[in-house]
Amino acid sequence: MLQVxxxxxxxxxxxxxxxxxxxxxxxxxxxxxxxMTAGLLxxxxxxxxxxxxxxxxxxxxVHLVLTMFGSPLDVQTYQERAxxxxxxxxxxxxxxxxLNNYDQEVETMIAGGDAPDIMEVSQDAVGFGAKGAVLDxxxxxxxxxxxxxxxxxPGYIDQYNYKGxxxxxxxxxxxxxxxxxxxxxxxxxxxxxxxxxSWSTFLHDAQKLTIRQAGKTTQWGLSIxxxxxxxxxxIHEAGGQVLNNSETVSTVNSAAAKTAxxxxxxxxFKYDVTPNPNEWADLGAGMNADALFGKGEAAxxxxxxxxxxxxxQAKLNYEIVTMPRDKRGGTEAVGTGLAVCADSKNPQVAFxxxxxxxxxxxxxxxxxxxxxxxxxxxxxxxxxREQQGVIAPDQWTTMNQEIFSPHIPPxxxxxxxxxxxxxxxxxxxxxxxxxxxxxxxLQSKNALAGVQ
Amino acid sequence: MAKSKLRRREALAFYTFTSxxxxxxxxxxxxxxxxxxxxSFTNWDxxxxxxxxxxxxxxxxxxxxxxxxxxxxxxxxxAFITVPLGIVIALILAVLLNQPLKLRRWFRAAFYxxxxxxxxxxxxxxxxxxxxQGLVNEALGIFGIKGPAWFVDPxxxxxxxxxxxxxxxxxxTVLFLAGLQGIPQYLYEAASLDGATVxxxxxxxxxxxxxxxxxxxxxxGIIGAMQVxxxxxxxxxNDSTLxxxxxxxxxxxxxxNMGFASAIAWVLFLIIIVFTLLILRWSSMWVYYEGEIxx
Numbered sequence: 238m239l240q241v242x243x244x245x246x247x248x249x250x251x252x253x254x255x256x257x258x259x260x261x262x263x264x265x266x267x268x269x270x271x272x273m274t275a276g277l278l279x280x281x282x283x284x285x286x287x288x289x290x291x292x293x294x295x296x297x298x299v300h301l302v303l304t305m306f307g308s309p310l311d312v313q314t315y316q317e318r319a320x321x322x323x324x325x326x327x328x329x330x331x332x333x334x335x336l337n338n339y340d341q342e343v344e345t346m347i348a349g350g351d352a353p354d355i356m357e358v359s360q361d362a363v364g365f366g367a368k369g370a371v372l373d374x375x376x377x378x379x380x381x382x383x384x385x386x387x388x389x390x391p392g393y394i395d396q397y398n399y400k401g402x403x404x405x406x407x408x409x410x411x412x413x414x415x416x417x418x419x420x421x422x423x424x425x426x427x428x429x430x431x432x433x434x435s436w437s438t439f440l441h442d443a444q445k446l447t448i449r450q451a452g453k454t455t456q457w458g459l460s461i462x463x464x465x466x467x468x469x470x471x472i473h474e475a476g477g478q479v480l481n482n483s484e485t486v487s488t489v490n491s492a493a494a495k496t497a498x499x500x501x502x503x504x505x506f507k508y509d510v511t512p513n514p515n516e517w518a519d520l521g522a523g524m525n526a527d528a529l530f531g532k533g534e535a536a537x538x539x540x541x542x543x544x545x546x547x548x549x550q551a552k553l554n555y556e557i558v559t560m561p562r563d564k565r566g567g568t569e570a571v572g573t574g575l576a577v578c579a580d581s582k583n584p585q586v587a588f589x590x591x592x593x594x595x596x597x598x599x600x601x602x603x604x605x606x607x608x609x610x611x612x613x614x615x616x617x618x619x620x621x622r623e624q625q626g627v628i629a630p631d632q633w634t635t636m637n638q639e640i641f642s643p644h645i646p647p648x649x650x651x652x653x654x655x656x657x658x659x660x661x662x663x664x665x666x667x668x669x670x671x672x673x674x675x676x677x678x679l680q681s682k683n684a685l686a687g688v689q
Numbered sequence: 690m691a692k693s694k695l696r697r698r699e700a701l702a703f704y705t706f707t708s709x710x711x712x713x714x715x716x717x718x719x720x721x722x723x724x725x726x727x728x729s730f731t732n733w734d735x736x737x738x739x740x741x742x743x744x745x746x747x748x749x750x751x752x753x754x755x756x757x758x759x760x761x762x763x764x765x766x767x768a769f770i771t772v773p774l775g776i777v778i779a780l781i782l783a784v785l786l787n788q789p790l791k792l793r794r795w796f797r798a799a800f801y802x803x804x805x806x807x808x809x810x811x812x813x814x815x816x817x818x819x820x821x822q823g824l825v826n827e828a829l830g831i832f833g834i835k836g837p838a839w840f841v842d843p844x845x846x847x848x849x850x851x852x853x854x855x856x857x858x859x860x861x862t863v864l865f866l867a868g869l870q871g872i873p874q875y876l877y878e879a880a881s882l883d884g885a886t887v888x889x890x891x892x893x894x895x896x897x898x899x900x901x902x903x904x905x906x907x908x909x910g911i912i913g914a915m916q917v918x919x920x921x922x923x924x925x926x927n928d929s930t931l932x933x934x935x936x937x938x939x940x941x942x943x944x945x946n947m948g949f950a951s952a953i954a955w956v957l958f959l960i961i962i963v964f965t966l967l968i969l970r971w972s973s974m975w976v977y978y979e980g981e982i983x984x
Contacts, residue, residue, distance in 0.1 A: 341942045348735040348947075368945055370736040514841045515821040522816035579736075650943035658927040665841065687944075688753075 296328040299586045303331055303575075304346070305357040306339035310606060315357075315594075317602040322593045329586055331355075352580035354587040358405045359573045360649045362397045366404030367647035371576040373402035377588040388595065392640025393612050397574045399484075399647060405574030406595045407612035409603070411541040412568040412640045413470045413560055414628075420554045421446055421456065421536040430558040432635035436474070436500065439537075439561035443510040446536035458510035460526045460535035461501075462517070463664050465653065466569035467539055469643055470560050471497040473567035479656070480644040480685070487656065487681035490674040493564070498663065499670050506666060511535075514665050541571055543609040545627060557628045559635045566639040572612055651684040729951035739948060746952035757953065759928050760936040761960075766847055767932065768914035771854045776906050779861030784895065786862065787869045797866070804860030808919040815853040816840055816924070825852075843929035850920055850930065861906045868902040869895070900976040908965055915961050933957050 305315050312335045319331035334353065336342040340361065346352055347370050358365060365371040378385065385394050389407045397405035415430065422429055425445045430438065443458030461467060469479055477493030480486070488494060505513035512520060512529070520529065530538035531551055539560060548555055560568050575591040577584050593599045600616035603609075610620050621633055628636070646652055656677055663673035704711075729746055733739035750757050786797050803811065818824050819839035826836025839849035876894050885893070896903070918934040925935065933953065941950035 344735055344942060344945075364945065365736070368734050368736040515838045518816070518820045518838060518841050519822045521820070522813045648944065650939070654939070661927045662843065665843070667843065 296326070299329045299583050301329065301331045301354040301581075301583065301587055301590060302334055303355040303357070303590075304334045304336050304339075304343050304353040306336060307357075309335075310608065311335070314602050314606045314608055317606070318594045318599050319590065321599060321602070322590050325593075326589075329590065331590060347578065347580065350580070352578040354578055354581035354583060355591055356576050356578055357408070357573050358397070358576045359571075360396070360643070360645050362405040362574055362576055363399040363645045364647045364649055365576065366399060366402055369579055371404050372579050372581075372584060372588075373404060374406065374577060374588060374591075375401075375403050377577075377585070377592075378403060378406075381588070381592055383592060387614075389612050389614060390617075390637050390640050392568075392570050392637075392642055393572060395642035396570055396572075396645050397576075398642075399645070405576040406591050407572055408575045408595050408600075409573040409608075410570075410610035410612040410617055411543065411572040412570045412636065413466050413539050414542060414557045414568060414636055415560055416530055416538045416540065416544065416548070416555050416557055418530070418533065418536045418553070418555050425536075429556060430561070432559050432631050433566075434558070434561050436561050436563045440504075440508065440510075443504065443537060444508060447510045454509075454512075454516075455534075457512060457529065457535040458537060459504055460529040460538040461504065461511050462526045463657075463660065465656070466541075466571045466643065468498060468501050468660070469569045470539070470567050471501055471563075473569065473641055474560065474563040474565060475500075476564040478644065480646065480652075480681070482644075484644055484646040485682070485685055487674075487678045487685075489656070490671075490678050495670045495674055497563070498660070498674075502664055502666075502670075505664070541609070545609070545624060546607055549625070549627075555627065558632050559639065566635065567641055568636055568639050570640050570642050574612075646685050648685055648687045651687065652681065655680045655684045725951040725954055728948050729955050731948040733948040733951075734945040735947050736945070742948070746949045747956070749949070750952055750956060756928070756931065756936060757956075760931045760933050763847060763930060764915055764917070764932040767851060767854075767917060768911055771851050771914050772907060772910035774851070775855055775858045775861060775910060776903060778855055778858040779906065780865055780896075780899070780903070782858065782862040783865030783869055784891070786866060797863075800859035801863055802859065804857040809923065811853060811856070812920050812923045815849070815856070819849050819852070840924050843927055846924065846926070846930045850917075850924060853920060854914075854917075861910075864902050864906065865899060868899045872898045897977045898979075900972075901978060904968070904972045904976045908968055911964055911968070912961055915957065915964075 303315060303319060305311060312333055316331075316333040319333060323330050339357075343353065343356055352370070356365075356371065358371070362371065366373065385403070385406070392412070393407040393410060394403075397403060397407065417429060419429065422442075425442075427442055427445055430442070446456065446458035447454065448456040465479075472479060472489070472494045475493040475497035477491045477497060478488055479494070481488050489498070504511045517524070526535075526538055527540055527544055529535045531544070531548060531553065533553065542557070545557075559566060575594060577587040577591060581587045595613060597613055597615040597619075600611035600613045601619070603611040604616060604620045604623060607623075610617050617637075621628065659668065659673045659677045659680075662668045663670060668676075728739060730741060730743055731739035732742050732746075782800055786793060786800065790796065820826075821836070821838040821841065823839075825839070829836040837845040839845045839852075872895065876898075877890055880890050880894060916934050917932055918938070921930055921932050921935050922938075924930065925932075934957070937950050937953040937957070940946045940953060
């Protein structure tokens with residue numbers, strides 16, 4: 238539901254573009270509301286001249302700033318989406334601002350009293366929220382009768398939630414999925430993974446798909462790095478989690494988490510199906526997990542859905558399947574959301590814009606501009622239909638059911654510093670999993686409590 | 690009268706020519722410097738009003754923060770190896786490039802070039818050179834030495850960064866070359882007549898005459914090395930390469946501890962100023978200024 242509130246006027250707007258009145262604070266707004274409602278309903282969800290005319294002359298002009306990170310295509314798409322809102326509410330204009338050094342620049346803007354109204358957030362949403370830089374959107378969500386679970390797959394929502402406060406609305410989707418090279422699978426006489434494939438099938442396939450000639454690996458079964466949602470997915474699949482539910486201490490010392498992490502390292506050093514840190518360094522500074530798969534030198538690679546466009550361009554014969562399962566399935570969400578800054582002079586309008594931009598209508602330009610997956614269910618299904626069959630229907634259904642939000646504490650960066658440092662040493666064989674887990678648990682208490 | 694008029698004109702010229710810097714300093718730099726000093730006594734996360742906590746940030750930094758000591762130790766290790774070695778290499782290169790060689794200009798340009806390249810490009814190049822099976826280890830292999838995994842093994846990351854920094858020693862070479870060309874030839878001729886060897890000439894003429902430039906390179910080198918950032922930010926994977934400015938950056942912009950980060954900045958400033966003053970005091974023992982009369 239999209240809610241517009243200006244000077245005591247309050248309207249709600251669903252994601253099909255229909256507008257209906259929910260409440261009004263002054264009698265004087267009734268006529269205006271009715272006019273807009275009639276105009277939009279009459280136009281079948283498209284913006285009408287009557288509404289435009291009424292809004293232009295009755296509502297005060299509001300200008301909002303939305304900060305984001307990404308590419309020029311991202312800027313264009315965000316602006317297109319914001320302009321769709323302006324088209325319906327000409328008194329509200331939004332300038333989309335691309336910040337190159339996003340964190341520093343947006344933090345400086347906020348600290349300097351020049352906060353944007355809306356900001357793109359990722360794992361930093363909860364941190365910003367806990368510091369009071371972005372608003373808890375629950376009161377706005379409630380007033381707008383916005384059902385997040387209906388609009389998004391549940392796995393997308395909690396990454397922006399801390400102790401019940403919802404600091405952002407999911408906007409861009411994305412989760413870990415396994416890209417598989419179909420040509421390599423066919424050559425190895427292996428069936429493509431099914432949605433319920435297990436860790437043992439995964440390892441078996443990775444071993445079969447690794448080819449060595451004269452002591453040199455010419456084809457890797459798996460291309461994987463040490464990015465947190467990747468090992469996080471495997472820990473989840475094993476039945477473990479990285480942090481306890483209250484996010485006060487790490488639980489990587491659980492048997493499930495240690496099993497998953499050991500399995501992860503064994504691909505490098507025991508089974509030799511993926512490059513180890515030294516081998517990655519030898520592959521060159523420009524080489525990473527995505528590039529190795531994209532160059533056709535690896536048969537499987539877990540990552541987000543953003544590689545579809547470049548791999549299609551490279552005419553790679555691939556398909557995307559679910560992550561392999563152990564005790565359960567699991568694919569960690571890595572998307573971005575839209576938050577409303579606490580210093581916004583028009584928080585309600587800013588929320589309305591966010592509400593619209595994350596609605597189906599507001600997310601359609603993400604699909605039409607061939608960007609990566611939107612978070613909105615209906616828009617993500619539309620996006621799915623555009624993907625030329627790279628994801629089978631049963632795989633798509635399973636993926637969406639298995640998306641889970643990472644545990645994101647307010648001190649996310651400090652926490653990542655601790656776990657990244659110790660797991661780096663573990664993956665480099667400098668520590669055993671027991672030693673690494675023990676240190677992580679010990680240091681996690683301070684990091685999660687925000688102690689230097 | 691004429692003398693004071695000349696002095697006034699000189700002073701006017703001085704202030705006119707330095708005014709862009711002075712104005713820039715007053716408008717853009719002095720405010721943030723004072724603000725950071727005040728903020729270092731506060732608890733400020735950038736988003737809420739700062740609260741005054743006195744010396745607590747400094748106390749926490751020194752007493753309760755192991756990462757600060759790790760960063761300081763790593764930075765000192767990097768600076769105290771990179772700077773002296775860099776000066777020695779730059780000096781050797783300058784002496785060699787001052788000889789009447791064929792293609793001398795080409796060599797001068799080639800040695801100076803690395804110091805003009807963007808740090809990111811240099812890091813990418815050296816990531817390739819220092820790969821476990823890269824060119825450097827291949828070369829070591831010729832002598833039967835098994836090279837380390839430079840930017841992978843935590844124990845070898847700092848030496849890798851030092852090696853990378855030394856490649857840019859050509860920047861200092863240019864200054865030494867200018868200094869070498871200012872040494873009067875008659876000093877060498879007189880020394881030759883007295884039977885001085887090449888080594889005697891180097892240690893008794895060249896190095897003393899270049900000592901102000903050595904001092905300059907030493908002071909600016911220490912200041913620069915203590916503030917190393919970009920290459921560490923790109924290459925560093927764990928605490929073994931954590932250095933002061935990346936640590937400060939992390940506290941300020943990633944962990945939202947701007948008050949604490951300001952305290953780190955001031956401690957770093959104090960460390961640099963102490964080293965600079967010590968070097969300047971020590972320099973009176975070995976730096977020779979032409980025309981200087983010692984008491």
